[in-house]
Amino acid sequence: MDELTDRPVLAIDLGGTQIRAALITSDLAVHVRRAVPTRDEEGVEAVVARICKVAAEARAAARETGLPTPVGVGISAPGPLDPWRGIVTAPPNLAGWRDVPLAMRVAQALELPTFLERDTNVAVLAEWRYGSARGARTAIYVTVSTGIGGGLIVDGRPVIGPDGTAGEIGHLVVELDGPRCGCGRIGHVEAIGSGTALARDGRALLDRGGSPRLAELAASGEAVDAALLARAADDGDAACADILAHAWMAIGAMCASLVNVLNPDVIVIGGSIAEHRPDLLDVVRLEIVRRAFATPASRVRVEPSRLKDDVSLIGTLPIVAERLADPAFWAGSHWPSMAATNPQGAPRP
Ligand SMILES: [Zn+2]
Incomplete structure (x- = not known):
């Protein structure tokens, strides 16, 4: 395990029917699982609020359990999306979603650097690294x-x-x-x-x-x-x-x-x-x-x-680790005031 992935990540899996959140540690253990229905028919704002809430709950549960603090958030979401700016562009299976700056919204709510990637790209990384x-x-x-x-x-x-x-x-x-x-x-x-x-x-x-x-x-x-x-x-x-x-x-x-x-x-x-x-x-x-x-x-x-249902959670571990070190992905994924707590200690773009 390299040094970059040796730090836990708060994983969010946005699916058409369910939103899941969990803390993933470097031993690939999935802790404090949380899940709520997506209910996209209630509109984009309601779903974004649910995503932030369920992720915050998972983080609070992890803290109470004495688990290590996450260094960032990785979101697995249906495509198409813009991974560099952290924007969900127009997924056919999320009604009404068009150009939603999801990474920014979650970064603001959780005050953690947040990265977004298409669910299947998260999955291939998980199976390639660990499966x-x-x-x-x-x-x-x-x-x-x-x-x-x-x-x-x-x-x-x-x-x-x-x-x-x-x-x-x-x-x-x-x-x-x-x-x-x-x-x-x-x-x-x-x-x-x-x-x-x-x-x-x-x-x-x-x-x-x-x-x-x-x-x-x-x-x-x-x-x-x-x-x-x-x-x-x-x-x-x-x-x-x-x-x-x-x-x-x-x-x-x-x-x-x-x-x-x-x-x-x-x-x-x-x-x-x-x-x-x-x-x-x-x-x-x-x-x-x-x-x-x-x-x-x-x-x-x-x-x-091999990782079955957990591919989209576990795959956020390398996503967050690598993108924290890659300025190409910082634009939409970091809340500006996070500079002081950027775990890389790197200058802001
Ligand atoms: Zn087609």
Whole structure:
């Protein structure tokens, strides 16, 4: 463990359904976990206030427990966002959020330097430093849940891009005339393989009377979502199994393209759907062999996420450590009066 990451961080994970906060220590232990519903329908201000409150509660609990003081705050949030200025720009799954200076707001509330990064970039750092991609030179993190997202480490460096959007692999085109994606475009893998896409296809199947088993399950009042579709498939329903097989193939084809483009050592697949459907990884491995160049296909390992749900909390540890030392990230992330307590002791930009 290097000296920079040997200091605890207050982690915040802003998700579409939940806001989580915790203190992360250098042994990767997650302390004083707190969670509240996001409830974005109540508006941006209400959510920002909840984020500050839950983070303050976690910090107070850590103090009472005698845990070490955090050196900064790391926020994992849905993209797209501007990591340099700490601004959440326009996430499709947070209603009404546009150009919200979240890092600044949290820095002011907690009086700690605060850094913001896209959830999947936080995740790839966590798996690369401490998880299934440890030791890799080139690694890809793929999340398969409500949406499909990703983060990239190429030749030992995180790839962010000039606009912070690099690694948005859910919006790779896998079907030229495919369904419309949540982002508004056509043919993206997220529109075929995500939980949202599976739920849409399940409902369409039900509407046209294509699955007696799904109809039976839905009749009990359960929502027709990806989980229910998977249950019907597991019960032997062929139409539901076909939808799942097509979705997994699309994700596998996306991974095969990534193998050809980036020649990764490892692809780590996480997210709630991947966690519940280990058969997804088998299909991905098969599709890589079928569709990618033989040499990089034989090199790449396809692994489940080791840190699972905690990737977005634990990944804030290296984010905060590295950005405290990097003036490129100070602009929106430090409250000006924090100069006196900047743990680096470095001059302000
Ligand atoms: Zn898209």
